[in-house]
Amino acid sequence: MVLVVDEDEPVRLETANLVREGIEGVSVLTANSVATATDTLDNQSVDVLVTGYNLPEENGLVLADTVRDRSPGTGTILYTKAETVETESFEDVVVEFLAKDDPNATEELLALIEQAGPEQTQAAHPVPENEPARLEATERALLASEQVLEPLQEIATLTRDHFETSAGAVGFVLRDRQEVLANSGEMELPTVREDSLATHTIIAEDGVLAVEDTRTDPRFSEIPEIQSVGIRSYLGAAISTPEGHVVGTLSVYDERPREFTPADYEYIKRLGTLAGEILALATGGDSQ
Amino acid sequence: MTDPFTFADLPVDPIRPGQTILLSGSGRMASMVARKLCFGGGHDDGVVYVSTNTSGRHLATEVEAEYPDIDLSRLGIIDATGRKDVETETPAWIEAVSNTGDLTGISIKNSILSTHLQKHGIERVRTCLDSLSLLLLYTNFKTVTRFVHTIDGRVAATDGLGVFVLDESMHDPQVRHTLRNLCNCEISLRRGESGPELRLDGIRNQPQGWQPFDLY
Numbered sequence A: 001m002v003l004v005v006d007e008d009e010p011v012r013l014e015t016a017n018l019v020r021e022g023i024e025g026v027s028v029l030t031a032n033s034v035a036t037a038t039d040t041l042d043n044q045s046v047d048v049l050v051t052g053y054n055l056p057e058e059n060g061l062v063l064a065d066t067v068r069d070r071s072p073g074t075g076t077i078l079y080t081k082a083e084t085v086e087t088e089s090f091e092d093v094v095v096e097f098l099a100k101d102d103p104n105a106t107e108e109l110l111a112l113i114e115q116a117g118p119e120q121t122q123a124a125h126p127v128p129e130n131e132p133a134r135l136e137a138t139e140r141a142l143l144a145s146e147q148v149l150e151p152l153q154e155i156a157t158l159t160r161d162h163f164e165t166s167a168g169a170v171g172f173v174l175r176d177r178q179e180v181l182a183n184s185g186e187m188e189l190p191t192v193r194e195d196s197l198a199t200h201t202i203i204a205e206d207g208v209l210a211v212e213d214t215r216t217d218p219r220f221s222e223i224p225e226i227q228s229v230g231i232r233s234y235l236g237a238a239i240s241t242p243e244g245h246v247v248g249t250l251s252v253y254d255e256r257p258r259e260f261t262p263a264d265y266e267y268i269k270r271l272g273t274l275a276g277e278i279l280a281l282a283t284g285g286d287s288q
Numbered sequence B: 001m002t003d004p005f006t007f008a009d010l011p012v013d014p015i016r017p018g019q020t021i022l023l024s025g026s027g028r029m030a031s032m033v034a035r036k037l038c039f040g041g042g043h044d045d046g047v048v049y050v051s052t053n054t055s056g057r058h059l060a061t062e063v064e065a066e067y068p069d070i071d072l073s074r075l076g077i078i079d080a081t082g083r084k085d086v087e088t089e090t091p092a093w094i095e096a097v098s099n100t101g102d103l104t105g106i107s108i109k110n111s112i113l114s115t116h117l118q119k120h121g122i123e124r125v126r127t128c129l130d131s132l133s134l135l136l137l138y139t140n141f142k143t144v145t146r147f148v149h150t151i152d153g154r155v156a157a158t159d160g161l162g163v164f165v166l167d168e169s170m171h172d173p174q175v176r177h178t179l180r181n182l183c184n185c186e187i188s189l190r191r192g193e194s195g196p197e198l199r200l201d202g203i204r205n206q207p208q209g210w211q212p213f214d215l216y
Helices: A009-022 A034-043 A060-070 A105-116 A131-163 A262-282 B027-039 B056-066 B103-119 B132-138 B141-157 B173-182
Strands: A002-005 A028-031 A048-051 A075-080 A096-099 A167-173 A178-183 A208-211 A233-240 A246-254 B019-025 B046-051 B075-079 B093-096 B125-130 B161-167 B185-192 B195-201
Touching: A002 A009, A002 A034, A002 A060, A009 A028, A009 A105, A028 A034, A034 A060, A048 A060, A048 A105, A060 A075, A075 A105, A096 A105, A096 B103, A096 B141, A105 B141, A131 A167, A131 A178, A131 A246, A131 A262, A208 A262, A233 A262, A246 A262, B019 B027, B019 B141, B019 B173, B027 B046, B027 B056, B027 B125, B027 B161, B027 B185, B046 B056, B046 B103, B056 B075, B056 B093, B075 B103, B093 B103, B103 B125, B103 B141, B125 B141, B132 B141, B132 B161, B141 B161, B141 B173, B161 B173
Parallel strands: A002 A028, A002 A048, A048 A075, A075 A096, B019 B161, B019 B185, B046 B075, B046 B125, B075 B093, B125 B161
Antiparallel strands: A167 A178, A167 A246, A208 A233, A233 A246, B185 B195
């Protein structure tokens, strides 16, 4: 889904048509201001936002920031004739920029949309290889997991008890969020993907991520959703489908900094494999 | 797709367009190799060089001295030092952002300079960010991740080449692993017994293991 925003109606419609005609099967919505764009987002999730810079009362960077608050994975392309873009108040928004007078503007716009959508090229988290296929597998696994909720909950509890941590959880890593399916603790875990430790676990070397102290790890030290709930240490293992897609994680969270040993890595990895095997039973052993 | 990118003076075989490289090593050596990747070979290519530690004016002067055969009108520089030291008579195109943490500004200036070079007949661009380590001192990891992804998306969409310099001595191995994941491949640098060596991982059909090279 692509949302095209421009205050000038002919420009807006021309851009929308360009996208419809240039990308097969794409759905395109339009809006003429930040307010109408955010109204649209109340009812629809959007993969890519294509916006002008000068908008009524606001600008395209304000809109990009607003859209990301609601849908963090949305890629933004500032597509504009504006020669001056004031960035000092928006230093961490980070968008793609394309000048309408670029000699290859049309081709580049379409190519950038195709990159920013399926490939999530503006994500604030690492993206595994072959992410579109992994996401499809994750959606299927999440759906099937309802049939094996109890054993997954039990594994989360056993893992928490073994490591004597504040929480143990099984979670699925979706496009923009972490769906925590089984949480055997009182801790409120991050649900936005880019704020989660799980999104780093699914790309970890050997399928295990250990964080001894989140306050000293630059990946997590400035994430309020981790620091405010008191997550200090973490150990997580990937949960994979038989086809090798990493769909989620088995994790433990603690309120104290702590070290983990190679034996700890091996233990949680085995339980993560077990969780994957249980999930495979629910999906019939085939996630296709 | 255009021809593969070539690299003179380095033991790196041609790399197909649309790829990004994490270049990890000690600060000075990594910057020197980054310049070799951008300016050594491919004299028809344009370069956009984002500098967080050398001002735009100094960088233009240094490139002119180190690579006298380079047509500087093919070079775009983004001065991200915060010093805005860009007044010079060089033919290179220099833009500045107000401070090193303005990643939105750097991303937009990169697009503007790439377009500018294209308007002057340059078909493709090598983009270098020197260095990610400095960016991480000025802003948070999530924003840097989004920034690297955004540059990577432009490189892929325009058949360019991207180089991200990382001073590995400043980072935990897991942080480096995460940054490596954002790029297509990694060039690691070290000082071997007889001089500098590099190793390229993540792309097939490249020299295997540590390869010696001349830094100067």
